[in-house]
Amino acid sequence: MSDQTVADFMLERLRAWGVNRIYAFPGDGINGFAGAFERAGDEPEFIQVRHEEMAAFMACAHAKWTGEVGVCLATSGPGAIHLLNGLYDAKLDHQPVVAIVGQQAMSSLGGHYQQEVDLVSLFKDVAHEYVHMCTDPAQARHLVDRAVRIALAERTVTCLIVPNDVQDAEAVPTPPRRHGTVHSGLGWEPPRIVPAREQLERAAAVLNEGERVAMLIGAGALDAQPELEQVADVLGAGVAKALLGKAALPDDLPYVTGSIGLLGTKPSWDLMEDCDTLLVVGSSFPYSEFLPEEGSARGVQIDHDGRMVGLRYPMEVNLVGDARATLRELLPLLQRKEDRGWRETVEKGVREWWELIESRAHEEAEPLNPQLLFWELSRRLPDLAILSSDSGSSANWYARDVRLRQGMKGSLSGTLATMGPGVPYAIAAKFAYPERVAIALVGDGAMQMNGNSELMTVVKYWRRWSDPRLIVLVLNNRDLNQVTWEQRAMEGDARFDVSQSVPDFPYARYAELIGLRGIRVEDPEQVGQAWEEALAADRPCVIEAIVDPEVPPLPPHITLEQARAFTSALRKDPHRGRMVRQMLRETVRELIPGR
Numbered sequence: 096m097s098d099q100t101v102a103d104f105m106l107e108r109l110r111a112w113g114v115n116r117i118y119a120f121p122g123d124g125i126n127g128f129a130g131a132f133e134r135a136g137d138e139p140e141f142i143q144v145r146h147e148e149m150a151a152f153m154a155c156a157h158a159k160w161t162g163e164v165g166v167c168l169a170t171s172g173p174g175a176i177h178l179l180n181g182l183y184d185a186k187l188d189h190q191p192v193v194a195i196v197g198q199q200a201m202s203s204l205g206g207h208y209q210q211e212v213d214l215v216s217l218f219k220d221v222a223h224e225y226v227h228m229c230t231d232p233a234q235a236r237h238l239v240d241r242a243v244r245i246a247l248a249e250r251t252v253t254c255l256i257v258p259n260d261v262q263d264a265e266a267v268p269t270p271p272r273r274h275g276t277v278h279s280g281l282g283w284e285p286p287r288i289v290p291a292r293e294q295l296e297r298a299a300a301v302l303n304e305g306e307r308v309a310m311l312i313g314a315g316a317l318d319a320q321p322e323l324e325q326v327a328d329v330l331g332a333g334v335a336k337a338l339l340g341k342a343a344l345p346d347d348l349p350y351v352t353g354s355i356g357l358l359g360t361k362p363s364w365d366l367m368e369d370c371d372t373l374l375v376v377g378s379s380f381p382y383s384e385f386l387p388e389e390g391s392a393r394g395v396q397i398d399h400d401g402r403m404v405g406l407r408y409p410m411e412v413n414l415v416g417d418a419r420a421t422l423r424e425l426l427p428l429l430q431r432k433e434d435r436g437w438r439e440t441v442e443k444g445v446r447e448w449w450e451l452i453e454s455r456a457h458e459e460a461e462p463l464n465p466q467l468l469f470w471e472l473s474r475r476l477p478d479l480a481i482l483s484s485d486s487g488s489s490a491n492w493y494a495r496d497v498r499l500r501q502g503m504k505g506s507l508s509g510t511l512a513t514m515g516p517g518v519p520y521a522i523a524a525k526f527a528y529p530e531r532v533a534i535a536l537v538g539d540g541a542m543q544m545n546g547n548s549e550l551m552t553v554v555k556y557w558r559r560w561s562d563p564r565l566i567v568l569v570l571n572n573r574d575l576n577q578v579t580w581e582q583r584a585m586e587g588d589a590r591f592d593v594s595q596s597v598p599d600f601p602y603a604r605y606a607e608l609i610g611l612r613g614i615r616v617e618d619p620e621q622v623g624q625a626w627e628e629a630l631a632a633d634r635p636c637v638i639e640a641i642v643d644p645e646v647p648p649l650p651p652h653i654t655l656e657q658a659r660a661f662t663s664a665l666r667k668d669p670h671r672g673r674m675v676r677q678m679l680r681e682t683v684r685e686l687i688p689g690r
C-alpha cells in the first residue's frame with residue numbers, strides 16, 4: 096500500500112518531466128492537488144495568479160520564452176472556464192501547454208451537481224489533440240506522460256481533467272501487468288527534420304535563379320540566427336520579420352527590413368512588392384496583401400509542420416524541415432549572388448526608414464507622442480531584455496520602433512491577438528529568467544482589463560527575483576485606440592465615444608500605492624529620464640505615459656479603399672482638426688524622409 100495520492104503522483108510525474116513551476120489558482124475542485132503541493136515541498140512550485148486566464152497566459156509565455164512545456168492548473172467549473180482564452184492564445188501560436196483542471200467528484204457527475212460542467216466537451220476544441228478525464232488511478236501515469244509528450248510533439252495544448260475524489264484516491268504508480276493496462280514512460284526529444292536531398296536541390300535551384308530574393312521569417316526561425324544570416328548573405332536577400340519572429344534576427348542588421356503587415360514597415364512592403372523570389376522560413380504570416388502578388392515571385396517555404404506549408408502563397412518548393420537544420424543543408428547548395436545591387440537597394444530603404452521612424456517619434460503630439468516612448472526605450476534596452484507587447488496601439492510601436500538586439504526576446508499574442516497578455520507574459524519571463532529585465536508594453540484598456548490586477552502578482556513575488564526589474568509601460572490615451580483607428584480606416588466611421596473611451600486611472604500612483612515604483616510622464620523632455628529611472632529602480636516599476644490618441648498608427652502603405660474610408664471618417668469626426676494635422680505631418684515625413 097502506498098500512501099501517495101493520485102495528486103501526489105501526478106505532481107511527482109510532472110517533476111520527473113522537468114516541470115518545476117505551475118501557474119495556478121485554487122478551488123475546492125483541486126484541493127487534492129493543493130495538499131499534494133504542500134507535501135511535495137512546493138516542488139513543482141505553485142505560482143498563484145489573480146485569474147486563471149493569466150495562469151494560461153503565463154504557461155503559454157513560459158513555453159514561448161523557454162521552449163519548455165508550460166503548465167497551468169485551475170479548479171472545476173468557473174476556474175476551468177477562465178483558462179480558455181489563454182489556452183487558445185497558446186494553441187494558435189503553437190505553444191506546448193498542459194492544462195490540468197479539477198472536476199466534481201466522480202460520484203456526483205451527471206447529477207447536475209454544483210460546478211459540474213462537461214469539461215471534456217468544453218476543452219475538446221482547444222485541446223483536441225489530447226483531452227482526457229482521469230477516472231481510475233491507474234490512468235494517471237499515462238495521462239500525464241501523454242499530455243506532456245503530445246503537447247511537446249504537436250506544439251499544442253493538452254488537457255487533463257481530474258475529479259476531486261480521484262485526486263485523493265490511492266496512487267497506482269505501476270499498474271498491474273495484465274490485459275487492459277498501460278505502461279508508459281518519460282521523455283521526448285525534438286526530432287531533427289530535414290528534407291530529402293532532391294527537394295533541397297530543387298529549392299536551391301529556385302533560389303539560385305532569382306535575382307531579387309526576399310526572405311520572410313517567423314517564430315519557427317527563432318533558433319536559426321546564424322543560418323539565417325548566412326543564407327541572407329549568400330543570396331543578397333533582404334529579410335522581413337513576422338511579429339512572432341521579431342527576435343529571430345536583430346533589428347540592427349542593415350538588410351533586416353523589420354516587421355511586415357499592417358504593423359509593418361515600408362522597406363518590408365517594398366521588399367515583397369519588388370522581389371522575384373520569396374523564401375519563407377517558419378512563418379504563417381496571414382495577410383496576402385503584404386506578400387508578393389501571386390505569380391510575381393517564385394517561392395520556397397521551410398516549415399517543420401507539413402500542415403503549414405503552401406498555405407499563404409503558392410510555393411514552387413515546400414520543404415518540411417526544421418529551420419536551422421534545413422538552412423544548414425541548403426547553404427552549401429546556394430550560389431553567392433555576385434550582383435549586390437538588390438541588397439544595396441534594400442539597405443538604402445532600411446536606412447531611410449529608420450530615419451523616418453526617428454523623425455516620426457519626435458513629431459509633436461499632445462502631450463506625448465507614443466512613438467517617442469518606444470524610440471527612447473530602444474536606445475536604452477539592457478542586454479538580454481525580454482519584451483512583451485499587448486494587443487493595441489502598442490503592438491504597432493513595438494513592431495516598428497523597437498530595435499531588438501542579439502540575445503533579446505520579444506513576444507505577444509500573435510495569432511489570437513487577444514488583449515491581456517502583456518503583463519502576464521512579462522511575469523512569466525521573470526520566473527523563467529529572474530536575472531533578466533522584462534518589459535511589458537501595454538495599453539490602458541488592457542491594464543484595466545487585467546494588467547492592474549495582475550500587478551498584485553508582481554507585488555507578491557518580485558522579491559524573489561534576483562534582478563527585480565520588471566517594467567510596465569502603460570500608454571494612457573483614455574481610448575481603445577487601435578480599434579478607434581480601425582473604425583476610421585476600415586469602416587469609414589468616426590470615433591464612437593460610447594464604445595471607445597476608457598476612464599482615466601492613476602496607474603503610476605496606484606503602482607506606488609501597492610509598493611512598486613510609479614513614474615508618470617507627460618513631457619517629451621522627461622521620456623528618456625523616465626526609462627533611466629525605471630531601469631535603475633530597485634523594484635518593479637510602472638511608467639504611465641500620457642499619450643496622444645490622435646497619432647495615427649499608419650499602415651506602411653494606404654490602399655485606395657482605406658484612404659476613401661478615412662476621408663469619410665474624417666468628415667464626421669469631431670477630432671478631425673488635430674488628426675489631420677498629425678497625419679499630414681507624418682505623411683510629409685514619409686515623402687521627404689530625413690527632413
Ligand SMILES: Cc1ncc(C[n+]2csc(CCOP(=O)(O)OP(=O)(O)O)c2C)c(N)n1
Nearest residue numbers: 487488513514538539540541574575576577
Ligand atoms: C480580449 C479582446 N477584446 C477585444 C479586442 C479588440 N481590441 C484589439 S486592440 C483593442 C484596443 C486596446 O486598447 P488599449 O489597451 O487601451 O490600447 P490602445 O490601442 O489604446 O493603445 C481592442 C478593444 C481584443 N483584441 N481582445
Ligand SMILES: [Mg+2]
Nearest residue numbers: 538539540574
Ligand atoms: Mg488605450
